Amino acid sequence: MIALSIVCGLFVGLINAALDYLIFYRDVRGTFLEMLLTDPPAHEIYIRLLILLTFAGFGVVVSWVMSRQRRAVDALRESEERFRLLFERSPIGYQSLDADGRFLEVNPVWLDALGYDRPEVVGQWFGDFLAPEYQDLFRERFPRFKEAGEVHGVQFEMVRKDGDRLIVEFDGRVGHDEQGNFKQMHCVLRDVTKQKQAQEALWESQRFLQTVVDAVPEMMLVIDRDYRVVLANRTAKTFCGSEDPVAAGMKCHQVTRRCDDPCAAPADPCPLEQVVATGEPVSVVHVYRDARGDETFMEINAAPIFDGRGEVVQMIESCRDVTERMRSDEALRAAHDELEQKVQQRTAELETSNRQLTQEIAERKEAEEQLALFKRFVEVSGEGMGWAGLRGNVRYINSALCRIFGEDRPEDAYGKPVLRYYSEETQRRLQEEIFPAVLREGAWSGDLVIQSRTGKRIPTTNSLVVLRDSKGSPLGFANVATDLTERKRIEDELRKHRGHLEELVAERTTELEKANAELKREIGERKRTEKQLRLLSSAVQQSTEGMAVVGLDGCLQFCNQAFAEVHGYTPEELTGKDLSVFHTPQQIPSVEAADRQVKETGQFVGEIWHLRRDGSVFPARMHNTLLRDDSGAPIGIVGTLRDVTELKRTEEALRESEARFRELFDNMSSGVAVCEAVDGGGDFVLRDFNKAGERIEGIAKDEVIGGRLTETFPGVRKFGLLEVFRRVWRTGTPEYHPVTLYQDERIAGWRENYVYKLPSGEVVAIYDDVTERKQAEREREELIEQLENQNAELERFTYTVSHDLKNPLITIKGYLGLLEEDMAGGKDEAVEDDMERMSRAADRMVELLDELLELSRIGRMANPSEHVPLAEVAREAVELVAGRIAERGVVVEISPELPVVFGDRSRLREVLQNLVENAVKYMGDQPRPRIEIGARLGRGEPICYVRDNGLGIEPRYQEKIFGLFDQLDGRAEGTGIGLALVKRIVEVHGGRVWVESEGLERGATFCFCTAPEDKTENPVENEL
Amino acid sequence: MNGEALIILHVEDNPDHSNLIIRTLRKHRVANQVFLVEDGEAALDFLLRRGQYADSAKSPRPHLVLLDLRIPKVDGQEVLRVIKTTEELLAIPVVVLTSSETEKDITEAYEHHANSYLVKPVGFEAFTEMMECLGFYWLGWNLHPWECHVRGNNE
Structure with missing residues (x-):
């Protein structure tokens, strides 16, 4: 310059x-x-x-x-081009290197990233800025970069001025000169340190997961649809004899069964087939027999892994040895069978006794019937019949005899000496003769007169016999006395007796039936209770939740397998133990507090640290309830327990990771917006927004979160980003939305966006405000x-x-x-x-030089700007050309409507003078030449014009005529500078000039306008 | 040669220059017939036989075109371009004769297939020598396409 x-x-x-x-x-x-x-x-x-x-x-x-x-x-232009390349190709950082790998250029982003000033960098060898271990690599690779012409995604570690290290990724391109020789190497570099760290964190997280999975005592496998194992935990590897099943390309059945064919129903149904068919998790039990014939029961829990289209591509399988459980189940089943058998036996016994009873009843009934028949015979008999003890006291008399005896009822006679019914004489005879004879001979027959209580004397024929017991000892005497006149009454008596007996039998039968029903009900109830108890027992025993019952004395009365296992014991070992065995002394206060709470409120829910048998501790989530008897008095505490170590650890890791990412998110310089698709991907709702985003958009996060993208940023559709969001959401392929102008009522600026999709389905935009860069570019x-x-x-x-x-x-x-x-x-x-x-x-040469000088002076306005009434100036201009006007006989008309413009009066006069001269010059053969100087209103600004009815100008020459020395007619007078001069003056006044003509012989109108006062550029010292 | 009339189309807007050129050419008896046109449009009309040159008797095919670049109406480069892209004209040798020495003009002219580019010399001796050589070369030693001779014979 x-x-x-x-x-x-x-x-x-x-x-x-x-x-x-x-x-x-x-x-x-x-x-x-x-x-x-x-x-x-x-x-x-x-x-x-x-x-x-x-x-x-x-x-x-x-x-x-x-x-x-x-x-x-x-x-200058070459240098500028280099700069422009620099900015165009380096959204993040830029450097250019010469053939020796020395810096030609670096941009501010680069300097900023590495903390250097430009003079410290330009001319230095690039390798000096690399970490020492990368320098040889660069030295070795640089010639190859140059040869290849392009390089992408190369990573180096660079050292900042302050000694910090940066991991950067390079894209390079070799710039060639016109001969195709190496000129320089343009490199764009990206600081990927954070990206690397994030990747490291990801690896760490994966390692952690692997550790967790490996720590699971169950065998875990991930299996492809062709049964191939693609992932296996340590347990699985141990099971395989420490051969890595993934590396060995084993199939699942080779791992679990050591068998080359896939598992098959019905004995061992294949879980993969089921998972693929149903898409649901399944659980199956396989039985494996080893060489010795021992059975191992494997419970396999399988769950599907879906791809993006919902197809099952893989399956997670966890295998657990459940032999123990199966055995205890077996034992339980045996116990159950035994019980069943006992119940059946008991039922049979009961049924037998029932049958016996029934039979007895039947026999008794039969005996009764016989007795009844016999009694009936006795009663019905008209003969008087009865018997007495050895002492002669009446034990029984039938009605006939009763009548004969003259008693009202036979009972009246019972216990009375039989002799009283005889006369004194007969009494003697009986005592002295008959009884001894009967006793001696066993029987006596003879007539005896019976002295009735009514006073009647009734002669009877008696037949006396001795009654003996089964051993033959005499029990008493029986007598049959005959009184034929009393027969009818005897018969009635007998009938009455029989009814009574029948009643007795019926009563007994009812009683027996009732007892029988009671027994049956009892058996049923017992069966139900047994069943419920069995269910309850297996539920408690098999629960994965630890369960225990503690007495009020603090001793364990019962615990299930899970409870015992989690502490490293067996249930048998724990029964009767004091609770203190589960806690360190430090833990006791919290245990006691929990205990108090249970006793006071009936319940405790919370975490308490527990002690294992091996001395390790773990956090347990407890749910304790006070146990009461029927009367409501507390009898113990029942508690459930779950080991929440894993839960807590995972939660902790998650929280840490979240905090790390949140910090990253908030501290990055690029704006980040996380959006969730709504309306089936038609719009998006903002879910997160970082600090840089707040700064760039000048909006608080709270105002943004939850709002629709199209409402919060109404210009997003026109900006083109909405379409990108939709595409990314649909395809999952990340996209770069290049620098574009975003505009709405509130904000306007140039943005550069990277958009990608999260596994959660949310769409993320990382963007930079490049407005300043754009402005600089412009x-x-x-x-x-x-x-x-x-x-x-x-x-x-x-x-x-x-x-x-x-x-x-x-x-x-x-x-x-x-x-x-x-x-x-x-x-x-x-x-x-x-x-x-x-x-x-x-x-001509003089003239040319004159006008060139004039032209060169225009840039320097000789006079200060002022308000110039164009009408006045037009008159002055016409006067200056008056000679030629008169010569040609041109009529000039100046409109009074001409505006007042702001500018250099004498220059503006020159404009009009030149235009008038030009019009006169190209008047042609016009018989009535005429020039009109006027003004009309254009787009809000007055447009002045000089119109003639001369030769006119063809449209194709209309632009050309304003060029320096461009004359359409070589023979025309003048230098060809006139219109160039006009153009230049008008442009210096911030206006423009053009010509309107419909073509040859149609006349021409030269128009010009000037800038309003406030926009007139300050007169510059023009370098011409 | 053979005493045939050799025809030159001279395109030049500066009458002083055209006079000078024609006089020097005549002096060395190199040009038998010179047609002078003063702008690009007239040159194309002559070559394409349009307008006032529609009659082919008035517009014979020249053996040589001497072309100035800064000419009114249609620029010399454009005239050159039309000649070299029109089937029946492209065989005619075109010698650019101008005062411009700018690289842009020279490059462009050759890109439009100019057969030669000459800069008008400042100085009488040089000018005369150039015209003499030009005449000898293009109209003497140089052979022309057959059609030009036929047209020439018609004159």
Whole structure:
């Protein structure tokens, strides 16, 4: 720029000097020409011509200087291009290296990232900025990068000025010069340290998971659909005899069964088949027999793993040896069978006794019936019958005898001495003769008179026998006495007796049936109770939840397998133990507190640390309830327990990881928005937003979260990001949304977005505000455009100087030669023509230089801007051209509507003067030439115009005519600078000029407008 | 040669230059017939036989076109481009004769298949020498496509 100024200054100075010289001669032009034409001594002419040659010298020098100038501009452009490349290709960090790997350029992002200042970096070897272990690698690889021309995703570790290390990823591209030689290497680098750390964290998390999975005592496998094991935990490996089943390419049945064929129903149903068929987790039990015939029961729990389309691609399988459980189940089943058997036996017994009873009843019934028959016989008998004890007391008499005895009822006679029913005489005879005879002989028959209690004497025939027991000992005497008159009454008595007996039998039968029903009910109830008890027992025993019952004395009364196992005991070992065995002394207070709570409120829920047999401790989630008897009195505590170590550890890890990511999220410089799809992916709801995002968008996180994307950022659709979100959400493929202008009512700025999808289905946008960068870019572009414009103008100027100024010189030099010849040949007419042409060429050159100077001065407004009434200025301009107007007979009309504009009065007059001159010049053969100077209202600004009815201009030339020295007609007078001058003046006034013409012979309207006062650019020292 | 009329189409807007050129050419008796046109449009009309040159008797095929670049209406480069892309014209040798020495003009002219590019010299001797050589070379030694001779014979 300085060089350019110097050259231009020099040029203008030279032109000025030349002009001064010319102006001097212009005044004496007549004399000069006269001199030339009338008396032209040769040496005089040479002197004059030497002056002209000086101009040629200027031309050449200026031309040379200008081409120098252009080279400088080219260098500027090259440098600019390099810069633009730099910014265009380095969204994050940029460097360019020369062929030796030394820095040519680095951008601020790079410097910022590594903490250096530019002078410390440029010219240094790139390797010096790498971690020592990478330097040799770079030295070795750099020639290959150059050869390949492109390199992507290369990672190096760099060292910051403060010694910190950065992991960076490079994309490089070699820039070539026009000959295709290596010029420089452009590198874009990205700080991937955080990314690396995040990756490390991921690995760590995976290692942790592997450890957890390995710690599971159950065998765990992940299986492909072709049964191939793709993942196995340590238990599985141990089971395989420490051979890694994944590495060995084993199939699941080879691992679990050591068998080459897949498991098959019905004995061992294949869980994979079931999972694939149903898509649901399944649980199956397989029985394996080893060489010795011992059975191992394996419980296999299998769950499907789905791919994105919901197809089962793999299966997780966990295998547990449940032989113990199966055995205890077996034992339980045996006990159950035994019980069943006992119940059946008991039932059979009961049924037998029932049958016996029934039989007994039947027998008794039969006996009763026989007895009844016998009694009936006795009773019905008209014979009096009865028996007495050995002492002669009546034990029984039938009704007939009762009647005979004259008693009201037989009972009245019972216990009474039988003798009382006999006369004294008979009494004696009985005592002395008959009884001893009966006793002796066993029987006696004879007539006896019975003294009835009524006083009647009844003669009877008696038949006496001795009654003996089964041993033959005499029990008493039986007598049959016959009184035929009493027979009828005896019969009645007998009938009455029989009814009573039947009643008795019925009563007994009912009683027995009732007892029988009771027994049956009892058996049923017992069966039900047994069943419930069995269910309850197995539920408690098999529960994975630890369960225990503790007495009020603090001793364990019962615990299940899970409870015992979790503490490292067996249930038998624990029964009766004091609770203190589960706790360290430090834990006791919390245990006691829990105990109190249970006793006071009936319940305790919470975590208590427990002690294992091996001395290790674990957090347990407890749920304790007070146990009460029927009356409501507390009798103990029942508690359930679960080991929550894993739960706590996972939770802890999660919390840590979350905190880490949250910090990362909030501290990164790029904005991050996490969105969840709604309306089937039609819109998105913001779920998270980081601090950088708040800063960039100037909005608080709270205002954003939960809001719809299209509502919070209404410009997002036009911005193009919504479509990207939808695509990413649908396909899962990350996308880069290049620098685009975001605009809504609230904010506007350039954003660069990276969008990707999380496994959760949420879509994340990481973005940067590149507005400042964009602005800088735009400013640079404007500057470049300005430079290019100036450059083009310079070029035109150079061209003019080298071409248009040269033309008159060619003419003068050429005719000088002809002049000599013609003079020598004495051709006077020709000589005159030659001189005329030379003179005209010289004049033209003067004119050209004059106007070029004028043009160069326009940039420097000579006068300060003021409010200029155009109507006045138009009148002045017309006056200046009055001669030519009159010559051509043109009618000029100036509209009074012309506006007042802000600018340089004399320059504006020049504009109108040139336009009027131009209109007159191209009037053509118009018989009634007319020029109108007026104004109309354009887009909010007044447009002034000069309209003529002359030749007009074809549309294709309408732009061309404003160029320097562009004349449509080579023979037309003037230099061709006029319209260029107009254009330049109007542009300096911040306006523009154009021509409207419908074509040849249709006239032309030259329009121009100027900028309003507040926008008029400050007059600059133009370098022309 | 053979005493045939060799025809030049001279495109030049500066009358001083065209006069100078024609005079020097005549002086060395190299040009038998020179047609002068003063703008690009007229040049194309002549070559394509349009407008006032529609009559082919008035617009014979030239053996050589001497073309200035800075000419009104249609630019010299455009005239060159039309000649070299029009089937019946492209065989005609075109010598660019201009005062411009700019690289842009030279490159562009050759890109449009100009047969030669000459810069008008400043100086009578040089000018005369150039015209002499140009005449000898293009109209003497140089052979022309057959059609030009036929047209020439018609003149």
